[in-house]
Each structure stands twice: as C-alpha cells, then as structure tokens.
Amino acid sequence: MMREALALLIPSCAIAAAVPSLVTSVGGHSRAAAAGLALCLGIGFSSVTTMAILASEIAIHSRDFILVDIAVWALVGGAGWWFNTRTAVTRRQKPGVVDSEGRAGWIVRALVMLAATLALMTAAVMHTTAPHGEWDAWAIWNLRARFLFRDVNAWRNAFEVAWSQPDYPLLLPASVARVWAYAGQETTVGPFVIAVAMASSSVVLVMAALDLRHHRSWLAGALLLGGSAFVAQVPSQCADVPLAAFMVATLAVTCGHGTVLTERQNPRAALWVAGATSAMAAWTKNEGLVFAFLALVSVTIIAVRRGALRQLAWWAAGGSLVVIALVWFELAVPAHSSLLEGQTIALVGERLLDVDRHAMVAALMLQHLRGWGGTLALALIPTLGIPAVLVALVRGTSAMRLAVGVVLMMLSAYYVVYVTTRFDIRWHIEASVDRLLTQMWPLLVFAAFLPAARRGSVRPSESQ
Amino acid sequence: MRVSMAAIPLWAVASGMVALALGAERGPDPIIDLEAECATLALVTPGSGPVGFLDHHGSPDALEHVRAYYVVQYAFAPRLVLRQTDLEFIVVLPEALRPGGDDRLDGFERVTGSPDGPRLYRRVE
Numbered sequence: 001m002m003r004e005a006l007a008l009l010i011p012s013c014a015i016a017a018a019v020p021s022l023v024t025s026v027g028g029h030s031r032a033a034a035a036g037l038a039l040c041l042g043i044g045f046s047s048v049t050t051m052a053i054l055a056s057e058i059a060i061h062s063r064d065f066i067l068v069d070i071a072v073w074a075l076v077g078g079a080g081w082w083f084n085t086r087t088a089v090t091r092r093q094k095p096g097v098v099d100s101e102g103r104a105g106w107i108v109r110a111l112v113m114l115a116a117t118l119a120l121m122t123a124a125v126m127h128t129t130a131p132h133g134e135w136d137a138w139a140i141w142n143l144r145a146r147f148l149f150r151d152v153n154a155w156r157n158a159f160e161v162a163w164s165q166p167d168y169p170l171l172l173p174a175s176v177a178r179v180w181a182y183a184g185q186e187t188t189v190g191p192f193v194i195a196v197a198m199a200s201s202s203v204v205l206v207m208a209a210l211d212l213r214h215h216r217s218w219l220a221g222a223l224l225l226g227g228s229a230f231v232a233q234v235p236s237q238c239a240d241v242p243l244a245a246f247m248v249a250t251l252a253v254t255c256g257h258g259t260v261l262t263e264r265q266n267p268r269a270a271l272w273v274a275g276a277t278s279a280m281a282a283w284t285k286n287e288g289l290v291f292a293f294l295a296l297v298s299v300t301i302i303a304v305r306r307g308a309l310r311q312l313a314w315w316a317a318g319g320s321l322v323v324i325a326l327v328w329f330e331l332a333v334p335a336h337s338s339l340l341e342g343q344t345i346a347l348v349g350e351r352l353l354d355v356d357r358h359a360m361v362a363a364l365m366l367q368h369l370r371g372w373g374g375t376l377a378l379a380l381i382p383t384l385g386i387p388a389v390l391v392a393l394v395r396g397t398s399a400m401r402l403a404v405g406v407v408l409m410m411l412s413a414y415y416v417v418y419v420t421t422r423f424d425i426r427w428h429i430e431a432s433v434d435r436l437l438t439q440m441w442p443l444l445v446f447a448a449f450l451p452a453a454r455r456g457s458v459r460p461s462e463s464q
Numbered sequence: 465m466r467v468s469m470a471a472i473p474l475w476a477v478a479s480g481m482v483a484l485a486l487g488a489e490r491g492p493d494p495i496i497d498l499e500a501e502c503a504t505l506a507l508v509t510p511g512s513g514p515v516g517f518l519d520h521h522g523s524p525d526a527l528e529h530v531r532a533y534y535v536v537q538y539a540f541a542p543r544l545v546l547r548q549t550d551l552e553f554i555v556v557l558p559e560a561l562r563p564g565g566d567d568r569l570d571g572f573e574r575v576t577g578s579p580d581g582p583r584l585y586r587r588v589e
Contacts, residue, residue: 108469115473121484125488129487129490132499226472376482
C-alpha cells in the first residue's frame, strides 16, 4: 500500500510546492484544505501526464514510465518552488470571529473523527469482500486500467468493448494504471487507495470551505460521513466518488469561506483551481461535462456582474491542460455513447412531451431520493435539501444560491436524461440513480451549510 | 443549534457502526474465484488476438451469464473476448455447456482448466 500511496503523493506534493496559493484558495488559512486540493489536482493532472507518456509509446508497466513520471513531477515541483521563492506569497489569516472550542466543541470534533474512523473501517472491510470493486468498477474502470497497464500497443482495444461504456473518459483508469506502475504490479489496493483519497478530499474540502474554526463545519463533516450510502461507494471503486470530489472542490473554491464569491481580493488562485477541478470532473465521467458547463456559466455570470471578464483567463488556464486531454480523447477514440445511440431531435422531443414518461421518472426519482442514505440515514436528501432550497430562496447569499442552484440543475439534467433515455426507464434509473445521488451528496451538504457558515462569520452569537 | 450539535455527530457515529456491521456481514464477491481462474487460463493463450467465448446454451443474456462473460473479458484484457466460437481459442464455463454433450465444441480440444471451473479450448481442425 505504501507504493500506491507514494504514487498519489508525488504529484500532490509537486503541485503543493508549485502552487502555494492553494493554501489561501479555500478555507482561508486551512492547510487541510490545501492538502485536499493538492490531492485532487495531483490525481487529475497525473492522469493527463500518464496518458501523454502512454501516447508516446512508453509502457506504463515499464521502469521508463516511472522515471519519466518522477522527472515530470520533480520538474513541476522544483520549477514551482524556484519561482515561488522569488515571488512574495502572503498567507493571510482570515479575520472573523470563531466559535469557542470549549468542551462541547471538542466532543463534536472527537465524534466526527470517530465517524471518519468508522467510515474508513467500513470501506476497508467492504474492500476485503469485493477487492475488485462493484460491477461497474471491474467492467468499466479497472478493466480499462488493465488495458492501459498491460500492453502499450493494445490499450486502444479497450474502446472496442462496446458494453464497457467506451465513451467514458480516462481520468480514473489512467490513475489506477499509474498507481499500479508504482506498485510494480496490478493490485486491488491501488484503485481502493485512489477512492479513499478522493473521498477524504471531499470531506476535508467541504469542512474547510465551511471554515474549520466553526462548529457548523464539523457538523457538515458528520452529516457527510453519516450518509453510509456515500461511504459504501468508496470501496465500489467506481468513478462517482472521484467525480464528487472534483465537483465539490470546484464549488468549495468558488463559494466557500474566503473564496471567489465571499472574498473579492485576488481570486486568481481560486479561479485557476476551479477551472482545473471542473475540467477534471468532465475528464472523469460524462456527468462531469454537465457540471463543468454549469460551473463555467456560473463563473462567467459572476465575472460579467463584476466587470472582470479578464479573470476568466485564470479559469481557462487552470482547465486548459485537462481540456486538451479531453479533446484528444474525443478525437482519438472512436467511441460512441450508448445513451445517444439512435437518438434524434424528433425522438427526444417526442419523449419530452410524453406525460407518462415524466410521471414515471418523477415517481422513481422521488422514491430513490427518499430512500438514499443507508440503514440509519433514510430520507437524508429531502431532509437536508428542502430546507436548503427554502433558505436559499428566502435569505441565501449569492454563494449559497449558486451552490444550491448547481445541485438543482444537475438533478434537473439527470431528470431530462432519464425522460429522454432510449433504455427502459425503470432499469436505467434503478441502475444508476443511487450513484448519481452519491455524486450530489457532498455538494448538497456543502450547499446546505453555506448560509450557516456565512451567518456564523458575521454574527457569531447566532452560530451557537 | 445545541441539539444538532449533539445529535448529528452521535447519529453519524451510530450510522457508521451500523454500516460497519452490515459491511462485515457481506459474503465474498462471486467474481473473485472466477477472475482468478480465468487469469490462469489467460497465461496459456497468445499475448494478442481475440479469444472466443462459448455462450450459455439456454439463456446467454441472463444476468449471471452476462456477468461471467464480462469477468472473462476482465481477466483476459488486453485481448478482446468475443462471444463467438470461430476463433482458435475459446473460453468455456461448465454451466454454458448443453447437458449430455455440446456440439458447439466439435473440432476443439481442451487445453487446460479445472472440471468445475472455466476451461480453455483450442481448435484442432
């Protein structure tokens, strides 16, 4: 497991060294948030470099791959560190009143740490019974990782396996193959370590973006971990937890404490990071494309309102490398989405006007929205989501409205996909909606706790 | 706020304990053994070129039979596994065979594999 962890730490440390502004890009002063972001960015960018090395016909299982990979990240980290030692970087402690830690505060923190330990133990136990992950993990993500890892000349065969969603992008398979390269062999621990890293990043980023000095941040962490359906997706080794991490990272640096919407000074680092993480969401799974589009529209609106369209260049700069990889993938791989097969505008329009389809999708989605969560966690989403929507409408800040709006628009997009699907609606929803809700869970927790965090920062007496 | 401060973390711990208990009750994933057995078959086949797969005689599209086919592909990557028998090598699962003899294997000889597990056949004609 040490080698697999090392594979993730090398690019993360290099990025942390190259982009010291990570420390101030979310959570004000939180080094935990910086670590979470560095991990996300490290996994995301290293998947791109892995594909670039593979495209230059260096086998991932070869020693040459490791040497080139280490050289790339040493260069990134070294050059960044050299540049930054010549540039003054000011790390400001964010002002504001913090909640008193007191005995109650420490008990809450201890319980959250206990919940986190239990979540890790649960994931580890489930991993031992299903080391290859759930169906989609070995039929899609780890299968593709094997193609990438095993044969530099035959990895494109992966896209001829029509039932294996060949149109899904390569962030996760490339990351798994890269971790195996460091391990020296294919291990079932490799993809599990990636899943744990991404889930941990999600939790840390949600908490840090709500400001770890406030109790609400820890309550949000508890709520996130208490949703055992989210925890259960970690050992599944599917792409939904990584996608959730990239999406919540984007919102955390855009809407969180001390970031673009709440702090107007110098949002460049936050925009760069958000551009990168939103592009990584699209490079993870097709649902991420919808999120990246929504995020881009949101940030553009913010920039236009502030008369600062030039700041979008930082967003574009952050996402550019990943977008290049995504465009290369779309052009180089002749894969078609099974979802779009046979779809025409006329057919989609006809299905959109079909009342019965709407009724069925609405009923099934509501049923799953109520049921998602776990044995002791039923109806989590409506319990948290309905008040969040109401608060956002009545007295939400712009950050909160944006975060809630993104969650609602993502759910709406999934609804439209289900209404217009070419598959049997019941099968399609039951096979996928719980994983889609898992993707949404960190976003929803973050969005729901945002106004509390804002109020707490301004009027500390109300936060107790 | 005070109520939620106490209730949410306690609930999270309780939820985590239940999830851990349920996770510990899960049995081993049935694909583990099949994948391991197919991986040993894959070592015998050439490093490239597609490999065939003998579909279940009665219900090839039943969930468990589709899953078995997917597991074989998972084990044989980067070779493609095709649901056809006009190739040099084919993978045969015991439950796929017609009871009392399967003429789809005419012209093939068994290369390796256990009686109760997946087997590899090679075309001899």
